[in-house]
Amino acid sequence: MTDLLNSAEDQAFRQEIRDFVSAELHPETRAKVSRGAPMTRDDFARWQESLHAKGWVAPAWPKEHGGPGWTARERIVADEELFRLHTPPLPGFGLKMIGPILIQFGSPEQQQRFLPRILSGEDWWCQGFSEPGAGSDLASLKTKAERTEGGWLVSGSKTWTTYAQYANWIFCLVRTDPEVKKQEGISMMLIDMSLPGVSRRPIRLMDGTEEVNEIFLDQVFVPDDLVVGEINKGWTYAKALLEHERFGIGGIGRSKHLLQRVREAAQSTGRADDPEIANALDTLEIDVMAIEATTLRLLAAVEAGVKIGAETSLLKIRGTEIQQALTELMLDIAGPAALPTRDSVGVQEPFENAMYQFLNWRKLSIYGGSNEIQRSILATQVLGLK
Amino acid sequence: MTDLLNSAEDQAFRQEIRDFVSAELHPETRAKVSRGAPMTRDDFARWQESLHAKGWVAPAWPKEHGGPGWTARERIVADEELFRLHTPPLPGFGLKMIGPILIQFGSPEQQQRFLPRILSGEDWWCQGFSEPGAGSDLASLKTKAERTEGGWLVSGSKTWTTYAQYANWIFCLVRTDPEVKKQEGISMMLIDMSLPGVSRRPIRLMDGTEEVNEIFLDQVFVPDDLVVGEINKGWTYAKALLEHERFGIGGIGRSKHLLQRVREAAQSTGRADDPEIANALDTLEIDVMAIEATTLRLLAAVEAGVKIGAETSLLKIRGTEIQQALTELMLDIAGPAALPTRDSVGVQEPFENAMYQFLNWRKLSIYGGSNEIQRSILATQVLGLK
Amino acid sequence: MIDFKPADEETLLLKETAERFVADHYELALRNVMLTASAGRRPARWAEMADLGWLAAPVGEDAGGLGLTPKQVVPFLSVLGAGLVLEPIGPVAMHCAPTLARALSSTRAEAVLASVLSGESIELIAAGPAGAPVKAGREGDDIVLTGTIPLVIGGAQASVFWIVADCEGVPFLVPVPAEKVWVEEFPLIDGQSAAKVSLQGARCSAADAVTDCEEALAYGNDLAMVGKLAELTGLIDRLYRKTLDYMKLREQFGRPLGRFQVVQHRMADMFIKREEAQSMVDMAAEAMTGEDVALRSKLVAAAQVKIYDNARAVLRDAVQLHGGMGVTDELPVGHMVKRMLMLTQLDGGRQAALGKFRKAA
Amino acid sequence: MIDFKPADEETLLLKETAERFVADHYELALRNVMLTASAGRRPARWAEMADLGWLAAPVGEDAGGLGLTPKQVVPFLSVLGAGLVLEPIGPVAMHCAPTLARALSSTRAEAVLASVLSGESIELIAAGPAGAPVKAGREGDDIVLTGTIPLVIGGAQASVFWIVADCEGVPFLVPVPAEKVWVEEFPLIDGQSAAKVSLQGARCSAADAVTDCEEALAYGNDLAMVGKLAELTGLIDRLYRKTLDYMKLREQFGRPLGRFQVVQHRMADMFIKREEAQSMVDMAAEAMTGEDVALRSKLVAAAQVKIYDNARAVLRDAVQLHGGMGVTDELPVGHMVKRMLMLTQLDGGRQAALGKFRKAA
Numbered sequence A, B: 001m002t003d004l005l006n007s008a009e010d011q012a013f014r015q016e017i018r019d020f021v022s023a024e025l026h027p028e029t030r031a032k033v034s035r036g037a038p039m040t041r042d043d044f045a046r047w048q049e050s051l052h053a054k055g056w057v058a059p060a061w062p063k064e065h066g067g068p069g070w071t072a073r074e075r076i077v078a079d080e081e082l083f084r085l086h087t088p089p090l091p092g093f094g095l096k097m098i099g100p101i102l103i104q105f106g107s108p109e110q111q112q113r114f115l116p117r118i119l120s121g122e123d124w125w126c127q128g129f130s131e132p133g134a135g136s137d138l139a140s141l142k143t144k145a146e147r148t149e150g151g152w153l154v155s156g157s158k159t160w161t162t163y164a165q166y167a168n169w170i171f172c173l174v175r176t177d178p179e180v181k182k183q184e185g186i187s188m189m190l191i192d193m194s195l196p197g198v199s200r201r202p203i204r205l206m207d208g209t210e211e212v213n214e215i216f217l218d219q220v221f222v223p224d225d226l227v228v229g230e231i232n233k234g235w236t237y238a239k240a241l242l243e244h245e246r247f248g249i250g251g252i253g254r255s256k257h258l259l260q261r262v263r264e265a266a267q268s269t270g271r272a273d274d275p276e277i278a279n280a281l282d283t284l285e286i287d288v289m290a291i292e293a294t295t296l297r298l299l300a301a302v303e304a305g306v307k308i309g310a311e312t313s314l315l316k317i318r319g320t321e322i323q324q325a326l327t328e329l330m331l332d333i334a335g336p337a338a339l340p341t342r343d344s345v346g347v348q349e350p351f352e353n354a355m356y357q358f359l360n361w362r363k364l365s366i367y368g369g370s371n372e373i374q375r376s377i378l379a380t381q382v383l384g385l386k
Numbered sequence C, D: 001m002i003d004f005k006p007a008d009e010e011t012l013l014l015k016e017t018a019e020r021f022v023a024d025h026y027e028l029a030l031r032n033v034m035l036t037a038s039a040g041r042r043p044a045r046w047a048e049m050a051d052l053g054w055l056a057a058p059v060g061e062d063a064g065g066l067g068l069t070p071k072q073v074v075p076f077l078s079v080l081g082a083g084l085v086l087e088p089i090g091p092v093a094m095h096c097a098p099t100l101a102r103a104l105s106s107t108r109a110e111a112v113l114a115s116v117l118s119g120e121s122i123e124l125i126a127a128g129p130a131g132a133p134v135k136a137g138r139e140g141d142d143i144v145l146t147g148t149i150p151l152v153i154g155g156a157q158a159s160v161f162w163i164v165a166d167c168e169g170v171p172f173l174v175p176v177p178a179e180k181v182w183v184e185e186f187p188l189i190d191g192q193s194a195a196k197v198s199l200q201g202a203r204c205s206a207a208d209a210v211t212d213c214e215e216a217l218a219y220g221n222d223l224a225m226v227g228k229l230a231e232l233t234g235l236i237d238r239l240y241r242k243t244l245d246y247m248k249l250r251e252q253f254g255r256p257l258g259r260f261q262v263v264q265h266r267m268a269d270m271f272i273k274r275e276e277a278q279s280m281v282d283m284a285a286e287a288m289t290g291e292d293v294a295l296r297s298k299l300v301a302a303a304q305v306k307i308y309d310n311a312r313a314v315l316r317d318a319v320q321l322h323g324g325m326g327v328t329d330e331l332p333v334g335h336m337v338k339r340m341l342m343l344t345q346l347d348g349g350r351q352a353a354l355g356k357f358r359k360a361a
Helices: A008-024 A027-034 A041-054 A072-084 A092-105 A108-120 A234-244 A252-268 A277-304 A308-337 A356-365 A372-383 B008-026 B027-034 B042-052 B073-083 B092-105 B109-118 B234-243 B252-268 B275-303 B310-339 B355-364 B371-382 C007-025 C026-039 C043-051 C070-084 C090-105 C106-117 C214-249 C259-285 C293-327 C331-344 C349-359 D009-025 D030-038 D044-052 D072-083 D089-103 D106-117 D214-250 D263-288 D293-327 D331-345 D351-360
Strands: A125-128 A145-150 A151-158 A169-175 A186-192 A198-203 A212-221 B123-126 B145-147 B149-156 B169-175 B187-190 B197-201 B212-223 C121-124 C136-139 C142-153 C162-166 C168-176 C182-188 C193-205 D123-125 D135-138 D142-153 D160-167 D170-175 D182-187 D193-205
Touching: A008 A041, A008 A072, A027 A041, A041 A108, A072 A252, A072 A277, A072 B252, A092 A108, A092 A125, A092 A169, A092 A234, A108 A252, A108 B197, A125 A212, A145 A169, A151 A169, A151 A186, A151 B042, A151 C168, A169 A234, A186 A212, A186 A234, A234 B371, A252 A277, A252 A308, A252 D160, A277 A308, A277 B275, A277 D263, A277 D293, A308 A356, A308 A372, A308 C142, A308 C349, A308 D263, A356 C331, A372 B073, A372 D263, B008 B042, B008 B073, B008 D170, B027 B042, B042 D030, B073 B275, B092 B109, B092 B123, B092 B169, B092 B234, B123 B212, B145 B169, B149 B169, B169 B234, B187 B212, B187 B234, B234 B371, B252 B275, B252 B310, B252 D170, B275 B310, B275 C259, B275 C293, B275 C349, B310 B355, B310 B371, B310 C259, B310 D142, B310 D331, B310 D351, B355 D293, B355 D331, B371 C259, C007 C070, C026 C090, C070 C090, C070 C214, C070 C259, C070 C331, C090 C121, C090 C142, C090 C162, C090 C168, C090 C214, C142 C168, C162 D351, C168 C193, C168 C214, C193 D293, C214 C259, C214 C293, C214 C331, C259 D263, C293 C331, C293 C349, C331 C349, D009 D044, D030 D331, D072 D089, D072 D214, D072 D263, D072 D331, D089 D106, D089 D123, D089 D142, D089 D160, D089 D170, D089 D214, D123 D142, D142 D170, D170 D193, D170 D214, D214 D263, D214 D331, D263 D293, D293 D331, D293 D351, D331 D351
Parallel strands: A125 A169, B123 B169, C121 C162, C136 C162, D123 D160, D135 D160
Antiparallel strands: A145 A151, A151 A212, A169 A186, A198 A212, B145 B149, B149 B212, B169 B187, B197 B212, C136 C142, C142 C193, C162 C168, C182 C193, D135 D142, D142 D193, D160 D170, D182 D193
């Protein structure tokens, strides 16, 4: 589909990415991404290695910590092009979450100890924010840390912990002061998952995978030097996360990639000229353009010194709506071909992952602040309705 | 479109209606209805006369008060058939609102005095419920009645009073006790509009008509015998109205009529085979079927002794959504042909009233309890969410 | 004429057998074990269903059935759908048996159906995508069939496939024993067992072929669709009720989710969609008994469009309102969602249904 | 390359002239008087607009214009649209003048446009529905035109129509003085004046015809569309802001409407639609300066689809949230709604736009 970013510089940069990917991306990984299949740990690890060697693994990190020094525009172009070329999107728990938090709030020791291992992939991080029964009301978390000699003893449970089965570290929000307002007694701690007291239960998802887990913490010792920033400031750090990469939440690259796959599926089954399908595809292509144009307009405003705050919630809302609509359209094109389970003899290409992706991506409008929460944020913080 | 009610009896009844209409309906009125044009007082009056002579003017009234004695099913058939034959839908303020209220709650004197004149059309009633600034919060009304010798002095203002320009009587909700809970101090009174102290300001609507008005009441005397039922029970009577004809609020006849007009417009302009238009028309036809089937299912349940309450709100919601969608579809088919004003030389058939009807029918989802209010009613009263 | 009278005694009795069956055999944990072991492939279970009269329910009494009307079997199928039953009841009881009862002479029908209705022999109608017939040729007194049928629910359990075939433009139905075809089993996303059936020159006697079967096939397809819509309606209803319960129970930000106005309005919409689905399936079931075949197909297709739309919307909102819990396999929500998706995709989705509606008009 | 830099000095200056003009002349009560009297037909007003440089804004300097880019005129047109201005600014300044500036040689363009840009002569491009050309024949040195153009905005005020015509497959533009055609004036639903223009054998000199004008016509159509989308975006923005204010002010059931969660989420959606519209019109305006003609048309059509959709949704919700007040002519809401409808219907609506998008792809 149309690229809005297509100046001579953009095009040269795109070419550089293409050359890199064609030399580095493993054909098997490429094939899986191009068919929408779930990734294994190895797919991610192999690709992270290549990106790391090139210095491109953490697009938004400052150069001194190992980022490539790209502008916001270059990051959009890279995201788009990497998706287009069927590279796997790396999980963001280390690279987009705890990494940036440590860069902003961590101690120099924490930065030195952890950042290089995040870039290289030696450490795999997972996120311990959500708790069973809390849902969107994150601040009501119950996992508690009690003071002990030289550190804290943490007990409680965390859930929806994506890829915890691969992780050796988890960053957690825990309650360090139960007496104050719920947002004010929360701290952020880094926990080694190999410690005694840490255990894991996989959660089977309706898409057939087990990508999320419940994590149980039973009197796990966290030394003082693994508390991020100040005690009881954890909520502030978690909120700062939302500010980070917030212009990327429209998921333009991801949407374009899916659109391209759905178009190809329509073409390969002769349904691309079916007026219903064609209209839906064109409408969604235009919807993606609107998100891209809006992202660029907001970025230009920021560059011109305008303050942009919670407005970016709109990118999350529309981006996820578009992606979910695309997975539905894929089902419409597939019809009964979407019904055999993946990897069974009944599979009919190109729809082997159509149902998996439809089911898996229901999460997009739920996690990271559900779309209902995002609309409330817009209404109260941007529109002033309260 | 398909009739679900098509037994031999239904068909004989439909034939009887067709014979009657073809003998009685003035061709000019017929032409106006078939083109979706606004009605004049005369169009209504002439048609009411015919229906009255036949004994069909008040389908839902009991036989002893002048109703035709139809079953609920016959009323649906009649409504459908009368719409299909392009007869004008008579305003319901007398026939469907104050008439049934008086039958249920009025004194024998009030019944004798008013009911025959409602049937004949000698009296034209309008409704004084809404007030400026109150919106959906009807019970917050401010028009007050103060006790005086032999009756009440009423002052205040009413708004959105449809066809008040034709009316000689208005039934009003007024506050007779300001000390109690807002719903409990309201009474219903019948007011002669020729009395001193009653005045009227027409409100110009965006569709170019002036079908609604503001009514001002300044110390208007209402004798005790023109209070409906008991003092301070007005809110109960007004709510009972919602129960009346509640299976008719799906507007099946109206929707089918509009659907037929939109289909004809699509055909006459060669757009009926345009896949977008054809899909939209078929989808809306199925939507109407769903409302009709639901109406019939609920009616059958009532006949079998099941208690149906606020469930009928769903008929209002879906019925009005369908009708508004149809007016939008008419605009889609019309394109620029919808733009010249009615009665101008620019008019292009069959779209002369397409814009008028789109604009006029925005009211459907606002009046009689907005669709937002209806959803809240369903959620609290039927689903038990509170 | 469409009659919306509430359910009668027979209807309720049949429905109760389904409720008991689901309660006894389909508790979620039990079902999960079945999924990993032997989805819908337990002979004892099938015999139990036959004993309950399920397989004979909508077949006429002259062909050995119970002679229930389509409307009488709707609530029963709704319970089985909502109960996530894995056996191929619909394909046998609502499709194959009633089709054969219509297509065959009554003597032959009774003979053929005896073993089907008793549960002895599992027999299925098998056609290509969108009901397309399989190519057939004649060789002497034999018919030779060649083609692949990509998806037959219950195919791995069948003893006989009644192949919808076509020889030089003449359509017919012909029984082919399972031994004569190549059957590859695979699971569907909702856990039911399906099979790909390949006919590589399968040969059968022309004497067994049933011609003049178009009317019966059309009727059978419509009836089978009513069965699937009944299942969907049952699922919509159960998903609506589960979500409503959850909204009353689950607290966030200090109060039940069901007190948030946005949730209330969305639940009101879900209620509306449930009511519409119920009305449409009743309408379609009633239409099955009408004499006007075009009207019957039109109303069934209308119900199909509406119920597909409503199922999609309800499953979308139910998952969203359940939040994280909506995407796991640990609550019934996820399982119901997959069953609904299976049922709405199986016959080509909304657009195929709308096409049928238009054609019948 | 698409550049989303915020507005520069010149843009803001032009926009301010529009804001002053609207404040001075288009207060609602004043406008209502105009509607019943002489919609957009006041020569003094037109001269004022010309003096402000409005008619010359997007015309190149070599043709006597100000040479502003499309992006620089977007905010100005947004103000005029939101201000409900009745004069045919768009048809003259965004369509006729820039088209002629491209279609004519620069000497002729300067000569022809002098009186247009000064406001002396109102000249308009006139084509049939969806830009279809009028049939033309040749008789000696003359061209004879026959046909009816059902809707030309500002047609009753025009001195000259530049007819888009076609003679045996060769397209051209030809100026026809208003005296030579039959003009019937009528009001549009938003109060603007339009006319039906009939050419009953209107005759003009072949020497005046402009051939090789396709590129200029395509450019002019795209630019005129950007102008209309700018108006729509201005209207969406104003309607959003009016509705938001009303939701903060208006109380029901004891609190401001804006505290109801359902209202909050709907307003959030309206905000999103406003932002998207703004982004798309900027994108389309930028695309006008690109060299890739197909890409230009594609992006303009994309903006058209999205802004039409958003305009419809915003006007629907704005009316609904205003309740009864939304359907009167007594608040600006109703007037804005009609202007928006006029702009979205004028070129055939969403589907025509989507067709353009697909064709340009």
